[in-house]
Amino acid sequence: MTETIVALATPNSQSALGIIRVSGRMVLELCEKSCGLPYPTPRRAHLTKYTSLEQNILDQVIMVYYEKGRSFTGENCMELTCHGNPIVLEEILNDLINRGCRLANPGEFTYRAFQNGKIDLTQAEAIADLIGAKNKKALTLANKNLEGNLSKKIEELQTTILKQHSDIEAFIDFPEDDLGEEKTKQIITNLQEICLELSRLIEVGKKTAIFNRKLRVVLVGPPNAGKSSIFNKIIGLDRAIIDQEPGTTRDFIDYNINLGKVNIQLYDTAGIRETNQEIERQGIDRTYELIKDADLILVVVDRSLPYPSIIDHGIKNGIKNKNSILVLNKSDLQNKINITGSYLEKVPKTEISITKEKSIQDLTNQITSCLLEDSLVDNEFNLSVNLRQSNALSKALIYIQNAIQNIKTEETIEFAIPDLKESISLLGEIVGNKDNEDMLDLLFSNFCIGK
Numbered sequence: 508m509t510e511t512i513v514a515l516a517t518p519n520s521q522s523a524l525g526i527i528r529v530s531g532r533m534v535l536e537l538c539e540k541s542c543g544l545p546y547p548t549p550r551r552a553h554l555t556k557y558t559s560l561e562q563n564i565l566d567q568v569i570m571v572y573y574e575k576g577r578s579f580t581g582e583n584c585m586e587l588t589c590h591g592n593p594i595v596l597e598e599i600l601n602d603l604i605n606r607g608c609r610l611a612n613p614g615e616f617t618y619r620a621f622q623n624g625k626i627d628l629t630q631a632e633a634i635a636d637l638i639g640a641k642n643k644k645a646l647t648l649a650n651k652n653l654e655g656n657l658s659k660k661i662e663e664l665q666t667t668i669l670k671q672h673s674d675i676e677a678f679i680d681f682p683e684d685d686l687g688e689e690k691t692k693q694i695i696t697n698l699q700e701i702c703l704e705l706s707r708l709i710e711v712g713k714k715t716a717i718f719n720r721k722l723r724v725v726l727v728g729p730p731n732a733g734k735s736s737i738f739n740k741i742i743g744l745d746r747a748i749i750d751q752e753p754g755t756t757r758d759f760i761d762y763n764i765n766l767g768k769v770n771i772q773l774y775d776t777a778g779i780r781e782t783n784q785e786i787e788r789q790g791i792d793r794t795y796e797l798i799k800d801a802d803l804i805l806v807v808v809d810r811s812l813p814y815p816s817i818i819d820h821g822i823k824n825g826i827k828n829k830n831s832i833l834v835l836n837k838s839d840l841q842n843k844i845n846i847t848g849s850y851l852e853k854v855p856k857t858e859i860s861i862t863k864e865k866s867i868q869d870l871t872n873q874i875t876s877c878l879l880e881d882s883l884v885d886n887e888f889n890l891s892v893n894l895r896q897s898n899a900l901s902k903a904l905i906y907i908q909n910a911i912q913n914i915k916t917e918e919t920i921e922f923a924i925p926d927l928k929e930s931i932s933l934l935g936e937i938v939g940n941k942d943n944e945d946m947l948d949l950l951f952s953n954f955c956i957g958k
């Protein structure tokens with residue numbers, strides 16, 4: 508067995524309980540020497556005292572021992588549930604290190620589970636996604652992959668490709684047995700179906716990506732329209748400075764907020780207007796920069812004033828082809844705006860007032876549905892595909908398309924063999940190629956310590 512690794516599995520702060528995880532060859536010895544339990548019953552909670560090398564009692568703990576083969580990592584493991592005082596936890600960690608353990612690298616427990624065949628790579632990634640999920644949908648999708656939904660799909664595809672591969676190989680080995688037109692057609696049809704399935708998975712990757720990153724929502728509009736007030740209302744804090752003097756917000760500020768189904772980074776920006784002031788102009792330039800990368804733009808205008816000409820002079824060009832909502836603010840005041848015939852007429856709109864809570868709630872709902880609109884309907888997918896997986900799928904797709912071209916003429920049919928082999932191996936990388944150390948190092952270094 509390997510070196511014994513140890514890590515704190517819970518946050519390093521004061522809490523009711525804190526969990527320390529240990530995995531590797533020294534576990535049974537530690538059960539005996541530091542927990543006084545030479546023959547622990549596997550997977551049973553033992554209430555015991557943790558004793559240091561210097562024979563001091565460091566804490567009363569619950570110790571659970573997991574035997575090799577039936578633990579998360581596949582090795583002998585020990586979990587200590589201690590009192591959640593950072594000083595206690597540090598003392599126990601230090602004692603374990605003094606006894607010969609070493610601190611685990613990020614993701615090292617999961618890495619060992621993968622190396623020992625307890626989980627495949629898509630499941631290891633699903634664990635990281637599960638911990639990092641920023642909304643319920645991301646959580647659901649991570650759980651689906653942890654169940655092995657993506658792995659199963661990949662395996663099915665590999666089996667079908669392999670079948671076509673062996674049919675072609677048999678023909679090459681025994682060319683006197685003509686493959687036959689019917690048979691060739693069938694192979695091509697089967698491979699075309701694989702291509703469709705691969706394209707569908709790549710599409711799933713694009714659509715599910717939305718759940719795994721913060722989406723940028725940017726408030727823009729003329730000064731004094733109420734952008735900062737709306738920003739504060741949405742985040743529920745008085746963070747942005749609000750003033751009746753136009754031009755108060757000179758740079759952007761942002762805040763991360765979870766709207767349930769999506770996680771957004773909301774930006775409050777400098778109001779856009781013609782100005783000679785250098786600082787204000789720089790602020791406006793930054794607003795335009797933010798607009799470029801935005802997933803959704805909230806164009807805020809004061810509905811109690813006439814149509815702001817700056818929309819047609821500047822804002823309009825920035826937000827063209829962008830997902831936007833026109834927010835007609837100050838609906839508590841008399842309506843003076845007329846958007847008929849203007850650029851904004853065609854943008855989805857909502858009337859709100861910061862004095863009306865319900866209208867703010869409606870706006871956040873509209874933000875969510877706008878962001879999800881071209882993504883997916885709930886429960887449409889039963890798996891998710893990340894960028895690494897999607898890249899491998901795209902490469903595999905190209906190899907199969909090449910193979911199809913070569914199968915179409917009898918003279919080149921044998922060239923299809925290496926292409927089909929390559930596609931199978933690329934799909935294999937998705938579930939895990941244990942020899943690709945660089946890729947594995949990169950992947951597991953993004954995990955948290957203790958996982």
Ligand SMILES: Nc1nc2c(ncn2[C@@H]2O[C@H](COP(=O)(O)OP(=O)(O)O)[C@@H](O)[C@H]2O)c(=O)[nH]1
Binds near residue numbers: 737756
């Ligand atoms: N009556 C009314 N006043 C508002 C509303 N929203 C913002 N204001 C006021 O409009 C002024 C400018 O607001 P602010 O949020 O600083 O606008 P910004 O320049 O676009 O960030 C402030 O005096 C706000 O109190 C609203 O819905 N109704």
Ligand SMILES: [Mg+2]
Binds near residue numbers: 735756
């Ligand atoms: Mg402002």
